[in-house]
Amino acid sequence: MSAADVELVCPAGTPAALRTAVEAGADCVYLGFRDETNARNFPGLNFSRPELADGIAFAHERGAKVLVAINTFPKAGRPDLWHRAIDDAARFGADAVILADVGLLDYASRTHPDLRLHLSVQASASSVAALNFYREAFGIRRAVLPRVLTLPEIAALCRDVPLEMEVFVFGGLCVMAEGRCSLSSYACGHSPNIDGACSPAQHVHYLERGDTIQSRLDDFTINTFGSGEPAGYPTLCKGRFEANGKLSYLFEEPTSLNTLAILPELIDAGVKAFKIEGRQRGRAYVAAVVKGFRQTVDAIRRGETPPVIDLGAITEGGRQTAGVYKGNWR
Amino acid sequence: MNGARPEAALTLGPVLFHWNPERWRDFYFKIADEADIDSVYVGEVVCAKRLPSYEKYIAPVAERLSRAGKEVVLSSLALALSARESAAIAALAEDDASGYPIEINDMFAAARLKGRPHMVGPFVNCYNEGTLAFLARMGAVRVALPAELPAAAIAPLAGAGLAEIEIQAFGRMPLALSARCYHARSRGLSKDGCQYVCAEDPDGMDVETMDGTPFLAVNGIQTMSFRYANLLRELDPLRALGVTRFRLWPQGCDMVAVAALFRAVLNGTLDPEAASAQLADLVPEAEFANGYVHGRAGHAQVTETDGTPFPLSWS
Numbered sequence: 001m002s003a004a005d006v007e008l009v010c011p012a013g014t015p016a017a018l019r020t021a022v023e024a025g026a027d028c029v030y031l032g033f034r035d036e037t038n039a040r041n042f043p044g045l046n047f048s049r050p051e052l053a054d055g056i057a058f059a060h061e062r063g064a065k066v067l068v069a070i071n072t073f074p075k076a077g078r079p080d081l082w083h084r085a086i087d088d089a090a091r092f093g094a095d096a097v098i099l100a101d102v103g104l105l106d107y108a109s110r111t112h113p114d115l116r117l118h119l120s121v122q123a124s125a126s127s128v129a130a131l132n133f134y135r136e137a138f139g140i141r142r143a144v145l146p147r148v149l150t151l152p153e154i155a156a157l158c159r160d161v162p163l164e165m166e167v168f169v170f171g172g173l174c175v176m177a178e179g180r181c182s183l184s185s186y187a188c189g190h191s192p193n194i195d196g197a198c199s200p201a202q203h204v205h206y207l208e209r210g211d212t213i214q215s216r217l218d219d220f221t222i223n224t225f226g227s228g229e230p231a232g233y234p235t236l237c238k239g240r241f242e243a244n245g246k247l248s249y250l251f252e253e254p255t256s257l258n259t260l261a262i263l264p265e266l267i268d269a270g271v272k273a274f275k276i277e278g279r280q281r282g283r284a285y286v287a288a289v290v291k292g293f294r295q296t297v298d299a300i301r302r303g304e305t306p307p308v309i310d311l312g313a314i315t316e317g318g319r320q321t322a323g324v325y326k327g328n329w330r
Numbered sequence: 331m332n333g334a335r336p337e338a339a340l341t342l343g344p345v346l347f348h349w350n351p352e353r354w355r356d357f358y359f360k361i362a363d364e365a366d367i368d369s370v371y372v373g374e375v376v377c378a379k380r381l382p383s384y385e386k387y388i389a390p391v392a393e394r395l396s397r398a399g400k401e402v403v404l405s406s407l408a409l410a411l412s413a414r415e416s417a418a419i420a421a422l423a424e425d426d427a428s429g430y431p432i433e434i435n436d437m438f439a440a441a442r443l444k445g446r447p448h449m450v451g452p453f454v455n456c457y458n459e460g461t462l463a464f465l466a467r468m469g470a471v472r473v474a475l476p477a478e479l480p481a482a483a484i485a486p487l488a489g490a491g492l493a494e495i496e497i498q499a500f501g502r503m504p505l506a507l508s509a510r511c512y513h514a515r516s517r518g519l520s521k522d523g524c525q526y527v528c529a530e531d532p533d534g535m536d537v538e539t540m541d542g543t544p545f546l547a548v549n550g551i552q553t554m555s556f557r558y559a560n561l562l563r564e565l566d567p568l569r570a571l572g573v574t575r576f577r578l579w580p581q582g583c584d585m586v587a588v589a590a591l592f593r594a595v596l597n598g599t600l601d602p603e604a605a606s607a608q609l610a611d612l613v614p615e616a617e618f619a620n621g622y623v624h625g626r627a628g629h630a631q632v633t634e635t636d637g638t639p640f641p642l643s644w645s
Contacts, residue, residue, distance in 0.1 A: 073457035075644055076483035102437060103460020124409075125438075126509070129416040133438035148411075148509035176553070177409055179455060181506040182478040183546070186555055186628035189621070191478055193457065214541070218627065221539040242538045243548060244516045250537060250548070251512060 003267050003301035006274060009067065009166060010290045013045040013279035018055045018066075020283045025294030028065040030098065031055065031279065032196075037085040038069045039122060040279040041196030053092050065095035071120035073101045073179075073193045083107055090115045098144070099123075100179050105138040118166070119143040122179035122193070131161045142166055144275060146178055147257065151265055151325045158270030167266060169259040170289055170311070171277025173324070175237050175252040183236045188218040199235045206231055215239075258320040260309060263296055266325070285314050338569050338596050339368035340589055341496060341577045343474075344375050344405040344433075346504065347549055348528045351384035357580065358391040362398040365586045366593045369575070370395050373405035373422075375435055375453065377511075377550045378415045379524070392430060404428065408435040408453035409507045409551065423448075433474075440468040447471045452498060452577075453507070457483065459490050466492040474577055477503040477559070480625035481571065481640040488572035497568055499561040500588060501579025502534055503619075503628060505546070506553040513550050521551070533582045533615075544617065545629075557619035557629055560609060563602040564623050565595050567639030583613045 010026035012018035021029050032038025034046040047055060056066045068089040074082040082104055089097050090112045097115060099105050100122035108117055119125055119134050121144040134140045142164035145154060149167075158165050176183070181198075185191035188203035199217055207214040215223045215234035222234030232238070237251040257277070259266065266274070274297070276289050292309040299306040312320060342361060345354060361370060372392055374381040392402045406423065410416040416438075423432055423442035434440055435453035450456060450465050452474040465473060474496035475484065488495040513535060514524035528535075534547030534554055544556040558581070561568070565576060576596075578589060591609055594600035610618070621630030624640045632640075 073455055074460065076458040076479075077486040078644065079458055079460055101455070101457065101461060102464050103458050103462075106464045107460055123437075127410045127416045127438070128413065129410065129420060130436065130438040133441050137441065146509075153411075175510060176506040176508045180409075180453065181553075182476070182503075182628065183505050183553060185478045185622070186503070186505050187545075189625075189627035189630075193455065194478070219629075220543060220545055221541050224540050240540055241545065242540065242542075243512075243535055246516065247540065248516070250516060251508075251510075251553075 003297060006267055006272060006297060007065075008290065008293055008297060009273050009275040011171075011276055011279040011281065011286060012055070013040065013042075013281070015047065015051050015055055017279075017283055017286045019058060020286045021290050022059050022062050022064045024287050024290035026064055026290050028067055028095070028273070029055075029059060030067040030069055030275075032069045032071075033085050033088075035081060035085075036075075036194070036196045037072055037082050039071050039120075039192060039196050040069075041072075042200065042280050045280060049088060049092070052088070052094075056093055060093070067096045067098055067118060068094045069098040069120065070104065071098050071100045071122045072196045074104060075194060079103070079107075083111075086112065086115070096142070105134070105140070109138040116141050120179070121146055121168070121174075124177040124179045126177075128157060128160050131157065131163055135161070135163055142273065144168075147174055147324055148177070149324070151262070151269055154266070154271065154325070155269035164272035165270065166273035166275050167271050168257060168277055169263070169266070169274040169293065170257055171281075172235075173252065173255065173257045173321075181237075184217075187220050187236060199233075204234055253319065255319040255321045257322070257324065258311060259322050259325060260292065260296055260306070260311070262322050262325060263293075263306070264300055267300065288314055337574065338565070339575050340366070340592055340596070341369040341474075341575050342367050342371065342585070342589070343498075343501070343577045343579045344371040344373050345580045346376055346502075346552065346554075347532050347534060347580075348377070348380045348526065349384075349532055350529065351387060353532075354384045355387040355391055357585075359394055360586065362391075362394040362400065365589045367400060367578070367589050369401040369403060371403045371405045371433055371451075373433075375405050375408050375451070376552050377528070378407055378412075378418060380526070380528075380550075392428075396430075402430045403433045403449055404430050405433040405451060406435055406439060408451070409509075410436055411509055440465060440470070443469050445469040450474065450493075452476050452504065456487075459486060459492075462487055462490055462492050472496060472575065474498065474575075477505070478622050478628060480644075481568070481623050481642055482625060482644045484568065484573065484623070485571045485642050488568075494575060495573050496575035496577050497561065497573050497623075498559055499565065499576040499578060499592065501558055501581050502547055502554040502556075503559050503622075504552060504554055505628070508551050508553070511551050512548045512553065516548065555619065555628060556617065557631075558613065558616040559620065560606065560618035561620055561623060562592065562595050562605045562609065564620060564639060565592070565602065568623070569596075581613070581616075583616075587612050
């Protein structure tokens with residue numbers, strides 16, 4: 001893949017964020033309907049049907065694409081909501097839909113044979129065999145790869161599977177096989193796969209205990225902070241727990257992914273699309289991150305040394321890592 | 331008392347933990363000889379690195395189970411990262427010489443069976459009728475549903491008549507898989523240099539919150555519930571929905587006795603409340619949960635209901 005061909009795929013949690021992302025240089029925006037058909041089903045986020053139509057018009061006028069995420073797993077007995085989401089995305093002229101559920105992939109490929117299908121990261125396809133299965137069974141054109149693969153593994157997939165590969169380059173980090181994690185529903189009854197949100201705010205509490213603040217998800221303490229420390233959001237897998245007689249960030253530290261420094265290597269690996277996480281984040285985040293990645297990709301495209309861009313202030317928890325792609329993360 | 335219900339079978343899921351190879355073999359020999367269980371799943375689901383230690387016992391175990399009249403199913407890996415792991419899954423799926431049916435636990439393996447009848451394990455995301463219909467077209471005859479599905483989902487799937495539906499009824503619930511090994515990480519080791527520390531916790535490694543509340547359990551790359559599923563009280567109402575199989579996950583306790591309790595409740599010879607009390611005595615270290623099937627948090631233990639066994643509509 002050459003730098004000229006890569007796409008920046010940017011989050012749009014709201015119509016305002018869509019416009020911000022497009023104006024900051026997004027090649028594609030991704031978004032979802034305002035219901036549980038997508039994996040960022042948070043209050044105040046996402047698009048109504050008229051907003052989607054307007055958003056697609058705005059993006060297309062400026063040469064940008066719109067990808068509609070319908071990446072939860074339909075509730076048994078109620079598939080209509082999900083089928084209608086696919087039908088409407090197709091009807092409004094979305095450039096692709098991003099799906100994870102096999103039943104939905106089957107429905108979309110039969111009902112809308114011309115609709116471009118992208119495999120969501122929620123399908124957790126991380127091997128040649130898995131990617132080829134989705135390609136052969138449903139004709140997917142692109143796969144979003146889980147955030148658990150190393151650069152050499154990504155390069156091998158790009159080489160061995162005739163699909164466009166999309167990888168996450170910035171934002172929140174899932175350490176579990178995505179779409180195969182029920183930790184949130186075990187703790188608070190809210191399933192990312194079914195309800196479209198992990199560790200959602202309505203189940204979060206902050207309790208002051210003397211000099212410390214506990215962040216809790218329903219009945220469970222996820223972390224404790226001293227009075228001087230900022231109390232982070234209690235995303236379950238980024239909490240501190242005790243195991244084997246030791247207190248630690250057992251699953252993952254509260255870090256964010258930032259791959260600005262290794263974009264040239266990802267391009268060389270053959271990655272087609274760079275995805276920025278964060279549909280739940282505000283316009284300032286979208287503007288800063290999209291602009292930073294736009295400048296970097298454009299500099300690489302011109303053969304120049306990319307500028308040094310500091311996005312530390314806007315990452316969740318403040319700490320950043322490229323450690324999944326580089327080094328011995330496992 | 332269960333005359334109107336379809337026949338229900340008891341299934342023993344594959345051992346998810348890394349047991350000493352001889353313990354693993356002897357566990358299944360005892361199940362073969364003594365347990366009133368209809369189907370037994372055998373094979374490595376969690377971590378490919380463990381398999382070489384007990385692979386030589388799979389054939390004798392399968393043979394002894396089979397001779398004892400039990401259906402034997404060979405289970406395959408849930409998460410393939412390396413090409414070698416994918417190849418192992420494909421080889422198991424494509425091998426129809428063993429004579430035993432296969433349980434797939436990774437979606438891609440469905441295509442490798444080329445329509446041959448097979449089972450789908452609970453690590454495959456079958457949440458709805460669309461997916462169930464696809465799996466059935468690929469040859470699935472039995473599907474064990476993911477632990478987090480409520481009765482509102484189980485009812486239409488069990489009623490669809492597309493494949494037999496199996497529900498997890500006992501043992502720690504599988505909640506997540508990862509490319510990273512948390513057992514190794516808890517010891518400051520990497521997955522590649524793990525020294526097989528997961529073998530030190532034959533029922534999983536307990537995980538507590540900072541204020542000492544038991545929460546989860548770690549089993550290598552897998553995260554499980556701290557609490558054990560116990561659906562003794564829900565067996566009969568689930569059968570009424572069309573569920574025909576109940577899965578017991580092997581734990582370190584006396585699984586022959588556990589199976590006997592579930593069988594007695596299925597047969598109507600023991601009251602679920604009395605069986606639950608006996609189960610608590612059999613597994614004194616366990617706390618129990620049934621929240622998922624009631625549409626609640628998975629860790630919840632629901633004992634009071636509003637006159638119906640569990641909600642059948644989505645909240």
